Amino acid sequence: MIPVTGFVGETVAVLGLGRSGLSAARALRAGGAEVIAWDDGEAGRAAAEAEGFVLRDLSKQGALDAVTWLVTSPGIPHLYPAPHPAIANALRAGVPVDNDIGLFFRSLGQGTWSEMEQPPRVVAITGSNGKSTTSALLHHILTEAGRPAELAGNIGRGVLDLDPPEDGAVIVLELSSYQTELARSLTPDVAVFTNLSPDHLDRHYGMGGYFAAKRRLFAEGGPDRAVIGVDDLEGLFLAGQLAEGAADDRVIRISNTQKLGGPGWTVTARKGFLSEMRKGRQVASIDLRKIAGLPGAHNHQNACAAYAAARALGLGPRDIEKGLHNYPGLPHRSQVIAQRDGLTFVNDSKATNADAAAQALAAFPKVRWICGGLQKEGGLDVLRPHLGHVVKAYVIGREAAAFGLQLGDVPQDICGDMETAVVRASAEAQPGEVVLLAPAAASFDQYDSFERRGAHFTALVLGETPQAE
Missing domain, CATH: 3.90.190.20 (Mur ligase, C-terminal domain)
Known part of the structure; x- marks a missing residue:
């Protein structure tokens, strides 16, 4: 568990008591906060009550009196199509609204980090399609290369259920738009944008709102490096916003549909071959065609994203290639x-x-x-x-x-x-x-x-x- 810091002796409310909500409640309590909790479903309330949490219907008038922070689960709407009544109460009362992702980033980096030779790093991956495969693939590559790594977020464990990372570890997070749009702290070391296509449009009030939710991962914290899929207009625009010029290698552009020229850092996959280019020169090439766990052009894009993120973390091409070739694939995805x-x-x-x-x-x-x-x-x-x-x-x-x-x-x-x-x-x-x-x-x-x-x-x-x- 990663205890949530900054709320010692304060009363924090948790709305929604599924996996992420209960995890947040536990981590807040471990960090010294007084926690009150609510779920509209009886099963969620029973689970929280069994762990000793005080229940209070947060949608009722006065329920947020003395509450300093409201933590909500990602699936609960806070703006469109209409805010949950408890969140509407918090907005009217001026109570900050956050989620477990925001708590994770504000609480990470405590304890013994100052004594580590290589502080842990966080890679956060978002997009419409491929983010689960990219996240699992990157985690697999890191593990195969001998790097300690944990996988969490929208896949694997809840972020606050993670073990405190060890020296040199990497935390790989898959983040949905529901998670990125509300988190009050977003500070990954490497951020990845796979692609964008219509999804959850009622929740985000259209494509503009959906893209804005994804874009927050790059705009709020300013990652050291950004891996951006540029086959969609939104990705092309985002890469242009982040880069200071064509040769700015803080942005790694990826594509599985086109050859990317120029002096910058690019990773592309065409006709089944992954190619890394830097400063106008080819650095590495990998044949993806016979990798059973990554069939099809869409998985070749995922391979580009995971490869680029691994390179940003300092892994060599041959170590990455080994991980690609023995990747078993994810259930329910090709x-x-x-x-x-x-x-x-x-x-x-x-x-x-x-x-x-x-x-x-x-x-x-x-x-x-x-x-x-x-x-x-x-x-x-x-x-x-x-x-x-x-x-x-x-x-x-x-x-x-x-x-x-x-x-x-x-x-x-x-x-x-x-x-x-x-x-x-x-x-x-x-x-x-x-x-x-x-x-x-x-x-x-x-x-x-x-x-x-x-x-x-x-x-x-x-x-x-x-x-x-």
Whole structure:
């Protein structure tokens, strides 16, 4: 645990008692704060009460009297589409609102850091797609190279549940827009921006608000180095804002669609080859084509981001290459589940928006595509250039027929549920084809998470008898 500093003897309120909320409450108490807590769900309140925390409904009038700080969980809206009543109370009372990420950065660096030869460093990774893979991949590279490393944030452990880092350690954080938009302290040593595509637009009141939430990671603390994907306009703009000139190597630009020229520091992946350029000269090259854990151009972009972050931390190209080659991949992200009778079954349940699904489709030439669910903002237009890879679509979800209509003349089967889709796709697929779950939609119409959806697909492919919900 990393105790939260700066609140000794003060009363701090915690709203939302899931993983991050309970972790924050414990860390605040360990740091000497008096903690009151609330969750709108009975299970969260019971969990907190079992650990001895005082409960108080923070949405009621006067509930924040004598409270000096309010810590909220990332999923609770604080501005759009409307603030939670407890947060609205805090805003009116002038009580600062923060989250566990802000507490982490304000509390890190205490204790014995001044005695360390090499103080620990923090790499924070954000973006719409690929941030989980990039985070896990960087953590894997560091571990394989013998560097002590911890993985936390939107993946792995809660940030305040981490062990205090040792001399020379690296903390790798995956941060969502929900986490970056509210944290009052954001001071990573290295910050990574993978890409941007429409997501969570109701929460951020449009693409501008969504980008602004991501941009805070780079603007608030000023990282020593920034790794920026420049294949999107927003990334190109962000890199331009951060760099003092074309040769400024505090910004490492990455791309998997174009050759990046100039005197700056760049890492690109084209036709399956990663290339690092610095001051106009090639520093290293790695063949990514046969790395099983990183299939497709979208994963080659993730490899560029992790490689650039590792280089910013001082690792050599050969050490990084070793980590890339033995990376096992993450569950639910282009995960090969089985190969039999000439067929390959791939679980990409994490493809919860159209951009992520488009990247998955682009990775395979002949696809039996299982898609559908709770559709997000932005529509499916971004998928159209890749629909030629689809032999047939098998549409699931409560609104499967409406989803299927958007696919136009793509051959399709309105299946409704996962079991029907897997049975029909498996029966009709031919050798050399891929049965791919890449829904281009959220899971919540039929599952409580993309993990449960992916696990259901996996169990069906492997011949198990799972529960769908």
